[in-house]
Amino acid sequence: MNNITFEDLISLVKAYNPDEVQRVTEAYEFASQAHKGQYRQSGEEYIIHPLNVCYILAQMHADGDTLCAGLLHDVIEDTNVTKEELAAYFNPEVSKLVEGVTKLAKMTNVSKHKLNCTNTRKIITGMMDDVRIVIIKLADRLHNMRTLGYKSSEKQKEIAVETLEVFVPLAYYIGAYRIKNELEDLSLRYINPEEYRRLGELRLSIEEESKELLSELLAKMKILLEQKGIPNEIKYRVKSIFGIYKKNQQGKEIKDIHDLLSLKILVNEVDDCYRTLGAVHQIGKPVVGKFSDYISNPKTNMYQSLHTTIMVPEGGKVQTQIKTFEMDAIAQNGLCHYWDLNAGEARIVMQKHLKEKLQFYRSLKQIDKAFVDDEEFVLQIKSELFADKIYVYTAEGEVIEMPVGATPVDFAYQIHSDVGNHLAKAIVNGSEVPLDYELSNRDRIIVFQDLSVRPQEEWEHFAVTTRARRKMREYNRRN
Ligand code: MN
Numbered sequence: 074m075n076n077i078t079f080e081d082l083i084s085l086v087k088a089y090n091p092d093e094v095q096r097v098t099e100a101y102e103f104a105s106q107a108h109k110g111q112y113r114q115s116g117e118e119y120i121i122h123p124l125n126v127c128y129i130l131a132q133m134h135a136d137g138d139t140l141c142a143g144l145l146h147d148v149i150e151d152t153n154v155t156k157e158e159l160a161a162y163f164n165p166e167v168s169k170l171v172e173g174v175t176k177l178a179k180m181t182n183v184s185k186h187k188l189n190c191t192n193t194r195k196i197i198t199g200m201m202d203d204v205r206i207v208i209i210k211l212a213d214r215l216h217n218m219r220t221l222g223y224k225s226s227e228k229q230k231e232i233a234v235e236t237l238e239v240f241v242p243l244a245y246y247i248g249a250y251r252i253k254n255e256l257e258d259l260s261l262r263y264i265n266p267e268e269y270r271r272l273g274e275l276r277l278s279i280e281e282e283s284k285e286l287l288s289e290l291l292a293k294m295k296i297l298l299e300q301k302g303i304p305n306e307i308k309y310r311v312k313s314i315f316g317i318y319k320k321n322q323q324g325k326e327i328k329d330i331h332d333l334l335s336l337k338i339l340v341n342e343v344d345d346c347y348r349t350l351g352a353v354h355q356i357g358k359p360v361v362g363k364f365s366d367y368i369s370n371p372k373t374n375m376y377q378s379l380h381t382t383i384m385v386p387e388g389g390k391v392q393t394q395i396k397t398f399e400m401d402a403i404a405q406n407g408l409c410h411y412w413d414l415n416a417g418e419a420r421i422v423m424q425k426h427l428k429e430k431l432q433f434y435r436s437l438k439q440i441d442k443a444f445v446d447d448e449e450f451v452l453q454i455k456s457e458l459f460a461d462k463i464y465v466y467t468a469e470g471e472v473i474e475m476p477v478g479a480t481p482v483d484f485a486y487q488i489h490s491d492v493g494n495h496l497a498k499a500i501v502n503g504s505e506v507p508l509d510y511e512l513s514n515r516d517r518i519i520v521f522q523d524l525s526v527r528p529q530e531e532w533e534h535f536a537v538t539t540r541a542r543r544k545m546r547e548y549n550r551r552n
Contacts, residue, residue, distance in 0.1 A: 077124060077125055077128050078124075079101055079124060081128065082097070082101075082124060082127060082128050082131060083097065083098065085128065085131045085132070086131050086140065089131075089134050090134070090136075090137065092137070093136075093137035093140060096137055096140075096141055096163075097127070097137070097140050097141065097144070099141075099163075100127075100140070100141040100144040100145055100163065100167075101120075101124070101127075101144050103144075103145065103148075103162065103163075104120060104123050104144045104145050104147075104148060105120045107145075107148045107152040107154050108120050108123070108147070108148070108151065108152060111151065111152075113220070113223070114223035114224060115220060115223045119147075119151075122147070122216060122217075122220075123143065123144045123145070123146060123147060124144065125216045125219075126143045126144075126146060126209070126212045126213050126216050127140055127143035127144045127212075129143075129212040129215055129216060130143045130208070130209065130212050133208075133406050133409040133412060134409075134412040134413050135205075135208075135409070135412055136412060136416075136419060136420065138164070138166045138167050138170060138205075138420075139170065139205050139208070139209065141163055141167045142167050142170035142171050142174075142205075142209055143209055143212060145159060145163075145167065145171050146170075146171055146174050146175075146209055146213060148171065149171055149172060149175045150175045150176055156168045156169075156171065156172045159171055159172075169203065170203065170205055170206060170209060173195075173196075173199040173202075173203065173206035173209075174196065174199075174206055174209050174210050174213065176192045176195075177191055177192060177195070186448070187447065187448060190447040190448045190450070190451040191447045193239060193447075193451050194447045194450050194451060196210050197239075197243070197437070197454065198437075198441055200243075200427070201434075201437070201438065201441070203420070203424065204247065204408060204423050204424060204427050205420065205423070207243055207247065208247070208249075208408075208409060210240070210243075211240060211243065211244055211249065211252050211256075212252075214236060214240045214256065215252055215255060215256060217232065218232070218233070218236055218255075218256060218259040218260070219259065221233070221259070221263055226263075229263040230263055230264060232263075233259070233260040233261075233262075233263035233264045234260070234264060236256050236259070236260045237256075237257070237260040237264070238455060238459060239455075239459065240256055241253055241256050241257055241260070242458065242459035244256060244407075245374060246374055246431065246433050246458075247374070247407045247408045247409070247427075247431075248374040248375050248376060248403065248404070248406070248407020248408060248410075249405075249406055249407040249408070249409060250376075250404050250405060250407070251405045251406065254313055254315070254316075257313065257315035257316075258313055258314050258315045260315070261314060261315050261318055265318075268318060269314060269318075272314045272317050272318055272321075273314050275317070275327070276311055276312075276313075276314055276317060279311050279327075279333065279334075280311045283311070283334050283389075286334075286385060286386075286389065286391075287309040287334060287336065287391070288309075290309075290336060290356070290385065290391060291307050291309060291336065293356055294307055294336065294338065294352070294353070294356065295307060297352045297355065297356065298338075298340075298349060298352060301348060301352060303340055303345045303348060303349060303352075304340065304341055304345075305338055305339060305340050305345075305349070306338075306339045306398075307336060307337065307338050307339070308336075308337045308339075309334065309335065309336050309337070310334075310335055310337065311333065311334060312330065312332060312333050312334075312335070317330065317333070331360060331363050331382045331390055331392060332380075332382065332392035333392075334389075334390075334391045334392065335391060335392035335393065335394060336391055336392070336393045336394070337393075337394045337396075337401070338353075338393060338394070338395045338396075339396060339397065339398050339401050340395070340396075340397060340398075341397060341398065342397060343368060343397060345397075346368060346379050346395045346396065346397065347379070349379075349395045350379050350381060350395055353381060353383060353393050353395070354381070354383065356383065357383030357384050357385055357391070358383060358384045359381050359382065359383055359384075360381075360382040360383065360384060360390055363380070363381065363382035363392070364379075364380065364381045364382075365379070365380040365381075366379055367379065367380065368396075368400075370470065370472055371472075372464075372472070373431065373432045373433070373464065373472060373474040374407060374431065375403060375407065375426075375430065375431075376403070376404050377396060377400040377403070377404075378394045378395060378396040378400060378404070379393075379394070379395040379396070380392060380393070380394055380395075381393055381395075408423045408426060408427065409423075411423045411426070432473070432474045433458055433474065435540070436457065436458055436538065436539065436540060437454070437458065439538075439539045439540045439543060440453050440454055440457065440458070440539045442543075443539050443542075443543055444539075453539060456476070457476045457537065457538060457539060458476070460476060460477060461476075461477050462474055462475065462476060462477065463475050463476075463477055463479065463512060463513060463514040463515075463516075464514060464515065465479075465484065465512050465513075465514075465515070465516045465517070465518050466515065466516070466517040466518070467488070467517075467518070467519075468517075468518075468519045473487055473488075475487065475512060475538070476537055476538065478511060478537045479511075479512050479537055479538060480508060480509050480510055480511060480512065480535050480536060480537070481496065481499035481501070481506065481508050481510060481512070481518060481520055482496060482508050482509075482532050482535065482536045482541055482545075483512075483536050483537055483538040483540075483541045484499075484512065484518055484520065485499075485520045485541075486536075486538065486540050486541035486544050486545070487538065487540065487541075488520070490544040490548070491522070492520060492522055493528070493541060493544055493545065494526075494527065494528055494544070494545065494548045495522040495523055495524050495525075495526045495527070496508065496520055496521075496522060496526065497521050497522060497523035497526045498520070498521040498523075499518060499519070499520045499521075500518070500519045500520075500521075501516050501517070501518050502516060502517055503517075508532065508535075509531075509534075509535040527548065527549070527552065528545035528548055528549055532545055533545065533546075
């Protein structure tokens with residue numbers, strides 16, 4: 074995986090965007106020159122790293138500026154090239170992207186931790202201006218994680234923990250599951266090597282044992298879909314090592330993981346998805362409570378699919394994921410999928426989607442406004458946005474993303490600040506609850522306003538979102 078050559082990169086770029094081959098070649102030559110005499114801990118020439126980062130971006134069909142920035146991403150930080158030179162030699166966009174992923178220089182009276190927080194904030198908030206900054210950083214981190222073996226074990230753990238705490242959630246939020254899954258497994262490998270090895274072996278044996286069952290199921294499915302005249306492609310997989318690890322941590326035994334084995338069925342049209350669902354339930358009875366329609370109710374990171382888990386012979390169960398080819402492409406790359414859909418306009422469409430459709434964006438903006446100190450900002454981001462989340466439903470069935478511990482007060486402010494300011498009553502799953510009630514995943518919540526009500530002082534003690542806390546303070550200050 075690590076022996077990608079410049080020729081590999083060029084043939085990949087040529088295949089989807091031949092117009093950029095010239096510029097990518099120039100960026101490669103520029104970066105090679107700038108990093109000349111620098112070596113990675115593996116002993117390889119440094120340019121191997123930016124080359125691989127660019128290759129990861131090219132696999133997602135990144136635009137030309139992003140490809141150049143991928144090749145040049147370390148030149149401001151590690152060589153004496155300046156952003157002005159990049160702007161002049163390439164263009165201001167490339168320069169801005171490289172500047173966006175460049176860490177601030179060490180300062181004498183700032184602690185390492187503080188500087189780290191400042192840099193983390195820079196990357197995260199950089200996406201408010203251009204989400205490609207985060208995408209380049211994810212590609213950078215992915216290659217660094219793939220080659221982490223050369224670092225000291227202390228350094229490995231430190232980087233792996235940061236990957237899990239910061240970069241995995243970022244990949245999740247922009248919907249880039251392929252990067253997210255690889256980063257998770259790699260992180261576990263260094264954070265808990267024994268567990269990683271144990272689960273890796275376990276996963277292999279599960280794969281071996283279930284091969285027959287899954288291929289039989291796949292064949293049955295194929296026949297049934299053919300009879301119904303639904304063109305399809307079917308794959309099967311065993312849950313990832315990190316996925317199994319996480320379920321274990323939550324106290325679940327292997328046999329109780331409902332999506333340990335899963336069948337992915339890809340079809341052309343949305344309508345075919347629902348017809349396929351019928352076929353799946355003809356093959357095996359659905360497990361109660363394990364059906365989700367993420368097509369009419371997409372996840373907040375735009376993931377769409379029908380999920381249903383069915384019973385199979387000998388007491389086993391298999392999850393099926395039914396989606397269109399398009400939904401599958403989005404699930405792999407998230408926002409990056411716009412590079413395929415909107416060639417020239419992708420950068421604008423991505424940014425618009427981030428701002429208008431991804432719920433975490435608004436929370437991020439609130440937290441950025443509320444916390445001046447970088448350490449506090451990072452702490453708040455980790456606890457409010459990057460920790461485990463719950464998803465609750467509005468009366469209209471819309472999905473709202475909230476941090477664990479969120480209350481009806483947080484929910485009301487998430488809907489609208491007026492709803493929060495005059496919140497009088499909350500009904501959860503049909504019963505009235507106190508306003509400090511802790512919401513759970515999949516709760517259905519309806520809130521009522523009363524214009525004579527104003528934010529109560531006690532709300533501040535249990536509201537957990539920055540938005541709720543800020544808005545109630547603003548209201549009380551004004552009135
Ligand atoms: Mn790098």
